[in-house]
Amino acid sequence: MSTYLRLSTEITRLFHRYVPKESIHTYSVDESFLELDGATNLWGDAQIVAQKIKDEIEREFQLPCAIGIGPNMLLSKLCLDLEAKKKGVAEWTYEDVEKKLWPLSPLSEMWGIGRRVEKTLNNMGIFTVGQLARYDLEKLEAKFGIMGNQLYYHAWGIDLSEIGAPIMEGQVSFGKSQILLRDYTEEEEVKNVILEICEEVGRRARSSKMAGRTISLGVGYSKDEFGGGFHRSRSITNPTNITMDIYRVCMELFHEHYQKKTVRQLSVTLSNIVPDESMQLNLFDPELPKRRELGYVMDKIRYRHGSRALLRAVSYTPGGTAVYRSKLVGGHKS
Known part of the structure; x- marks a missing residue:
């Protein structure tokens, strides 16, 4: 690498x-x-x-x-x-859009459309880029917000963003997915990795000075369990980018849907994104500002001294992956 x-x-x-x-x-x-x-x-x-x-x-x-x-x-x-x-x-x-782009299917083949957006569009009866281009703009905006507007114009080949700007203006989510190095049979080990992933998702949100109201957890079971798994989301009242707040919601989802099976893949996503300043003070949680600031301080230490400079204790347990992954370059052995 x-x-x-x-x-x-x-x-x-x-x-x-x-x-x-x-x-x-x-x-x-x-x-x-x-x-x-x-x-x-x-x-x-x-x-x-x-x-x-x-x-x-x-x-x-x-x-x-x-x-x-x-x-x-x-x-x-x-x-x-x-x-x-x-x-x-x-x-x-x-002039090439109608001939070369509109026949494109599945929609996930188009830059900027992921599997989940594709599934939603399919449920709306949209299976090709041409169908997306001819769909009612107001209905797309009602379903996707500003992203619906951009999906519509991108189907016509129109992109007014300047060089370096993302395909969809603004970050719509922060997430991390991880295929585990082995099958995890112990529930406690799975929770440890979820906490590590929540730490990374929170760091990514904080690096952009953003917070989110919707937290999603995905768990994929191993081939020995014949695959399967679940992906569930939960929205909270006040947006957050605090690791333990994200982890708490993930644990709620985990305990509600986990079927005591062997786990091989995990994912956490923070969406419904708003500026960090939208994180409101809470009279019943006077420590919130300190916990928020603590995340930024930890990020600064890691940025200056490396990702291993400050790790949670779970990363040093047999199920932890952060120590191993810190030795990788771009996710690969160097």
Whole structure:
């Protein structure tokens, strides 16, 4: 993984030959967006620049790559995923939307639509991007809020966000899913890992100065149990990003739905997101401000001294995973 990250950095340096750093957005370790406005006068049109970059990556790193070209981030990403990965270099325009994008199904193949949103859309009778584009906008907004508005316009290939902005404006949730290293048969061990995951979800929310009102817990059983599991959510009155508040709700859901089976996968999500300032003082919980501040202090210590600088005791039990995972780079052995 360390070699993978080093090569990724070197390839990003190659992009600087064609555009300034403010025109580069590293989307993931192996994908980047480049804005070519102003650079085409120097290097040629987008097709020429794409081919130059592709040839240089292959010559200097002996690596193949694919490049999708579009008038905005959305179409360039869709072009990459749906056509360029087969051809090497491809370009989409707004005129291509009806022919190339609208037939797309299942909906989760479209960038920005996950399995849960796809399921909800399917229940509404929407199975292709074309059906989404022709669906009543007001009904989509009533169902999904601002996300419904964006889903509608993205189905038409319209994306007004600037380079570096997410596909859906604003973070709609913070979550973490973990496939366990082994089957967990002991209930106490499962609870320990859930607490570790809640810690990470709370940290991610705090890093964006956000809190959430809806907490979801997912538990997947092992193959020895013939799979299955559950995914349940619960909303609370006051938004939170405090680890133990998230964990308390997860324990409520766990005790209500856990069937004493062997566990192999866990997930926790914090959604219904609002700014951290929305966390209200509670006369019956005078320690709330201190607990809120404690989370930020712990985050600062970990940021400065590493994730292992401050761990909960459960992470040092046989079922804990945080110590092992802290040695990984990007989730993999380095």
